[in-house]
Amino acid sequence: MIQIQQIDVKNFKSGYVALIGKPNVGKSTLMNALxxxxxxxxxxxxxxxxxxxxxxxxxxxxxxxxxxxxxLLVPRYKLQDKMVKAAQRAIGEADIILFLVEPEDKIDEFQDQIMREIIINAGKKTLLVINKIDSIVRDTILPIIARYDNNYRLTEIFPISALFGDGVEDVKQSLIKHLPTGMPFYPPDQITDQPERFFVSELIRQKIFENYGEEIPYSTAVTIEDFKEREGAKDFIRANIILERNSQKGILIGKKGAALKKIGKLSREEIERFLGRPVFLELFVKVRHKWRQNESFLREFGYN
Ligand SMILES: Nc1nc2c(ncn2[C@@H]2O[C@H](COP(=O)(O)OP(=O)(O)O)[C@@H](O)[C@H]2O)c(=O)[nH]1
Ligand SMILES: [Mg+2]
Known part of the structure; x- marks a missing residue:
């Protein structure tokens, strides 16, 4: 028998929550923790x-x-321009903004500007999350909270450690409290609306970010060219790793292909964990000259 979930229409809450902040403050870590x-x-x-x-x-x-x-950053090339626009779009769509900062000593000018212009002017409920409190001495947190509290009209402020899970439940409870009343948008067992192939390409990109210095990761895009379920055999996935210059090919591939082979193995293991089934992964390396600056390449690789 199919279980139909009883929804208490008058008391159900639903809405969109945008995670916003500078690069590396822990937005993705917090979403995963939640x-x-x-x-x-x-x-x-x-x-x-x-x-x-x-x-x-x-x-x-x-x-x-x-x-x-x-x-959020000051864009220096077309890809970054698209990245900032994606964040701004999310602010527009959100009911609640989770604005993340690190517990640094001062509020820098850029941070101040984005908080005022984008968030406060959007007129949305904004929860400030001071993340990575595991990296500072406890006593120093109170003045930091006070400074944000005095300078901005914030709905609530949460000092947390997304990495260690400290304070994450408080953020969740507060979000529930501030969500608007409304019906669910998705079935209760659905965790995303993006296709498996998107997450597969992201996991390959993650391995590249983790295993090379600076140049290769920031010059890389990953596209999934083929993704087939096969009867009696593992899923077949063929992905392209796209670089900006010919000279980067040798670095990515490594001596006798060793570096690329390692990426293939690490990616496949991670993809199998994510999908919960074995896969056969084939990687190809391509060069698309200065793709990060090229509107049609950006669109082709999924950056809108
Ligand atoms: N010490 C510490 N590191 C964190 C915390 N949250 C995230 N990080 C680390 O900060 C880095 C960037 O995290 P990420 O979630 O990718 O940041 P994003 O760019 O804002 O999405 C990673 O190395 C995380 O492990 C935290 O609460 N404490
Ligand atoms: Mg992130």
């Missing part, structure tokens, strides 16, 4: 997230849809 699952890729490098990632958290009487975004 979802209880690694959906959005996280690496130690800034600007890992390039496109919006949608994550759905459903409870008995609420559904919140998280929009994880690329970090």
């Amino acid at each position: 979802l209880g699952q690694q959906l959005s890729i996280v690496t130690a490098k800034p600007q890992t997230t390039r496109q919006q990632v949608l994550g759905i958290l459903s409870g008995d009487n609420f559904q919140m849809i998280f929009l994880d975004t690329p970090g």
Whole structure:
């Protein structure tokens, strides 16, 4: 028998929550912690997230849809321009803004500007999350909270550690409290609306971010060219790793192909964990000259 969930229409809450902040403050880590699952890729490098990632958290009487975004920065090339626009779009769509900062000593000018212009002017409920409190001495947190409290009209302020899960439940409870009344947008067991192939390409990109220096990760895009379920055999996935210059090919591939082979193995293991089934992964390396500056390449690789 199919179980039909009883929804208490008058008391159900649902809405969109945008995770906003500078690169590397822990937006994706916090979304994953709230979802209880690694959906959005996280690496130690800034600007890992390039496109919006949608994550759905459903409870008995609420559904919140998280929009994880690329970090806000001053764009220096077309890809970054698209990244900032993606974050701005998410702010527009959101009912609640989760604005993340790190517990640094001062509010820098850029941070101040984005908080005032984008968030406060959007007139939306804004919860400030001071993340990475595990990295500072406890006593220093109170003056930091006071400074934000005095300078901005914030709905609430939460000092947390997304990495260690400290304070994450408080953020979740507050989000539930501030969500608008409304019906769920998605079935209760759905965790995202993006296709498996998107997450597969993200996991390959994650491995590249983790295993090369600076140049290769920021010059790389990953596209899925083929993704087939096969009767009696593993799923077949063929992906292209796209670089900006010919000279980068040798670095990515490595001596006798060793570096690329390693990426293939690490990616396949991660993809299998994510999909919960074995896959056969084939990687090809391509060069698309200066693709990060090229509107049609950006569109072709999914950056809108
Ligand atoms: N110490 C510490 N590191 C964190 C915390 N949250 C995230 N990080 C690290 O900060 C880096 C960037 O995290 P990520 O979620 O990708 O940041 P995003 O760019 O804002 O999405 C990663 O190396 C995370 O492990 C935290 O609460 N404490
Ligand atoms: Mg991120």
